[in-house]
Structures are given as C-alpha cells and as structure tokens.
Amino acid sequence: MIVAENLVKEFRLAERKPGLAGSLATLFTRKHRIVRAVDGVSFTIPAGSKTAYIGANGAGKSTTIKMLTGIMTPTSGRCLVRGIEPYRHRKTNARGIGVVFGQRSQLWWDLSVPDSFRILHRIYEIPDPVYRRNLALYRDLLDIDALGTTPVRQLSLGQRMRAEIAASLLHDPPVVFWDEPTIGLDMVLKDAVRHLVNHVHRELGTTVVLTSHDITDIAAICDSALVVDRGRVVHQGSIRDLLRTADRRSVLFDHRNATAPERACADIEQGLPGVRASSAEDGRIRVDYPVDRFTSRQVLAFLLERFDLVDCYAPEPDLEDVLRRVYGGGRPGTVPAEIPCRPAAGGA
Ligand SMILES: Nc1ncnc2c1ncn2[C@@H]1O[C@H](COP(=O)(O)OP(=O)(O)OP(=O)(O)O)[C@@H](O)[C@H]1O
Ligand SMILES: [Mg+2]
Structure with a gap:
C-alpha cells in the first residue's frame, strides 16, 4: 500500500x-x-x-x-x-x-x-x-x-x-x-x-x-x-x-510477609546481581531485571523458592523506556533511563 x-x-x-x-x-x-x-x-x-x-x-x-x-x-x-x-x-x-x-x-x-x-x-x-x-x-x-x-x-x-x-x-x-x-x-x-x-x-x-x-x-x-x-x-x-526489544523487564508480586519488605528487596538484589527490587506501599514488591542476564523463568524460579507467593504479574515493558534507548543510541548528552540518587549534602 x-x-x-x-x-x-x-x-x-x-x-x-x-x-x-x-x-x-x-x-x-x-x-x-x-x-x-x-x-x-x-x-x-x-x-x-x-x-x-x-x-x-x-x-x-x-x-x-x-x-x-x-x-x-x-x-x-x-x-x-x-x-x-x-x-x-x-x-x-x-x-x-x-x-x-x-x-x-x-x-x-x-x-x-x-x-x-x-x-x-x-x-x-x-x-x-x-x-x-x-x-x-x-x-x-x-x-x-x-x-x-x-x-x-x-x-x-x-x-x-x-x-x-x-x-x-x-x-x-x-x-x-x-x-x-x-x-x-x-x-x-x-x-x-x-x-x-x-x-x-x-x-x-x-x-x-x-x-x-x-x-x-x-x-x-x-x-x-x-x-x-x-x-x-x-x-x-x-x-x-x-x-519485546526492551532491555529490562519487570515482575510484581505479593507474598505472605514473613520478611520485612526492605529485607526482601535486599535478598533479591543479593541473590540476583544486577536486578533492582523495590517495595510499594501496598506491600507488593517490584523486581526489574536485565534481559541479557536473566530470563523471566530464572527470576520466577528464584522468587518461588524464596517467598510464599500469593500473586504475581509481569507488566508490559514501558514504551517510553524502549524509545528512550532507541533515541539515545549512543548520542552524546543522553540522560540515562534512571539517574542514580545521591544523598543531599547538608540538608535541604
Ligand atoms: N528544507 C530543509 N533544508 C535543509 N535541511 C533540512 C530541511 N528540512 C529538513 N532538513 C534537515 O533534515 C533533517 C531531518 O529533518 P526532519 O524535519 O525530517 O526531522 P524530523 O524527524 O521530522 O524531526 P522532528 O521530530 O524534530 O520533527 C534535519 O537535520 C533537518 O535539519
Ligand atoms: Mg518533524
């Protein structure tokens, strides 16, 4: 056409x-x-x-x-x-x-x-x-x-x-x-x-x-x-x-809270190096993993072994993140997808 x-x-x-x-x-x-x-x-x-x-x-x-x-x-x-x-x-x-x-x-x-x-x-x-x-x-x-x-x-x-x-x-x-x-x-x-x-x-x-x-x-x-x-x-x-070309994917899960969320996140990041884990207010934990290091199967297997999972789902990768990488493509001055936070020096 x-x-x-x-x-x-x-x-x-x-x-x-x-x-x-x-x-x-x-x-x-x-x-x-x-x-x-x-x-x-x-x-x-x-x-x-x-x-x-x-x-x-x-x-x-x-x-x-x-x-x-x-x-x-x-x-x-x-x-x-x-x-x-x-x-x-x-x-x-x-x-x-x-x-x-x-x-x-x-x-x-x-x-x-x-x-x-x-x-x-x-x-x-x-x-x-x-x-x-x-x-x-x-x-x-x-x-x-x-x-x-x-x-x-x-x-x-x-x-x-x-x-x-x-x-x-x-x-x-x-x-x-x-x-x-x-x-x-x-x-x-x-x-x-x-x-x-x-x-x-x-x-x-x-x-x-x-x-x-x-x-x-x-x-x-x-x-x-x-x-x-x-x-x-x-x-x-x-x-x-x-x-599908996204270089990071995510899994969110609910579990029976035997471990505190901070402790759970630290365990995940230690067990799966390169993975980022964060907890939401509703108690759900989000795991972001690089696809060149882990398959979703490996991540799930790890979570199933460590936690008493109640519910779990994998959201679509973010189109904006995918495009940010395509647009960036080695161009100078590209802002990284996530800017590392530094503790503020000397209060507000
Ligand atoms: N009439 C023109 N004379 C000279 N250069 C031009 C002309 N039109 C476009 N260009 C150049 O061609 C390149 C592509 O421009 P174009 O407008 O097609 O980009 P675009 O993808 O539509 O960008 P944007 O998202 O900013 O609209 C740019 O480097 C622009 O400077
Ligand atoms: Mg244009």
Missing part, C-alpha cells in the same frame, strides 16, 4: 561562517555541505494499518512524509502510495490522502475555517451527504463551531490543529499522514483526536501514518511501529515486537 525503496533525501546547505561578516560572505561563497535527512529508507506499510513513524528530533520523519505526500521529490530511490509516485502525480495522490503537518498549516491563512472547508468541499468534489456527515462528526468531536469565522492566522495553535485535523478527513481519504497532529492540544482534545482517528479507522479502514513525540498518542492509536534513527530504519514491526 505504502512502499519506500532506498529512499534518500539530501539537502544542500551553504556553509555559514559565524558573525555578520560571515553571513555576508555566505552570499558570495560557493562552499556547500550536504545534509542527508533520509538515508536509504525502505519499508512497506500495509493497507488498513495504523503505523507510528517514530524517531528523535531530526531523524528524517517529516522529510519522508513530505516525499510520501508529494511535497518533496526524493534525491534517489522511490516511494509509492496506493501505486502512485506522489511527487510525479501530486494531484491524483492528494485526492487519496489526508495530511496534517503540526509544524505548518495546510489551510488558507486568511480564510476562516468554515470558508476553508467550503473550498475543500469543492476541490475534493466531496459528495454532499459525506461532507455533511463528516462536518457533523467533527463539529461534535473537535468543537469546530467554537472557532467561528476568525481567520486561520489568528487562531491559537490548538484551535488551528482542530481545524487541520478535520480538514484532513473531510474527503474520507483512504490514507492519512498525520505529522504531530496533537501538538498544542490540551488533554481533553488529545483524547478526542485519538478517539476520532480510531473511529475513522474502524468505520472506513483508513491507513494511518502518525508521527508524535507523545507516547500516549502512539499507544492509544497505533498497532505498528516504524522506527528511524539518523535517516535509517532501525525497527519495523508491531508495537508488541518493539516492546
């Missing part, structure tokens, strides 16, 4: 020297440097899936989406959206896709939201019943009427995003590319947007490609993940597969 084959996008940037003299010199210099924003990316996104396109700032997500939506032409390689090369057939491609770029507006800056929608109604030749149905839905879910007739340029970021999201779906596109669609939205509206995209996907089987730095968006919407790091794909598969 959506295919990228060795997709590359390079930008040519003039070398800039510092200071005013440097800026002036740039006007006459012929020195350039090449930035490879997308570095040979290949992937296939199946029809009807909801894929999170994940990566740190500058990883090349927006640039890839610009090529998929036809705004940019690849330097080399190619991509196909529903069998169409988007940059060669921009208009045909546009009819089959809905696009939101949180960082830049797709709407007419000087027009009000209702006027923009009326134009989109005509441009996309949306059948009247479809237009009326969608308008009613977005009015309801995104409170579009509250935006009134204010020109788009005067709307707040969150107000504009509500209009952008509704505009991207007005023509029932089979594919939506949403690049940071919840940027600037408050919690209630973020929830409404997540609900809306899931509703549209359920009703119409829409293929969703979403980038977001909000992990909750990814968890609430997506079933698949495409992870890019410095212009290259480093993981493609289900979110579940991505979670």
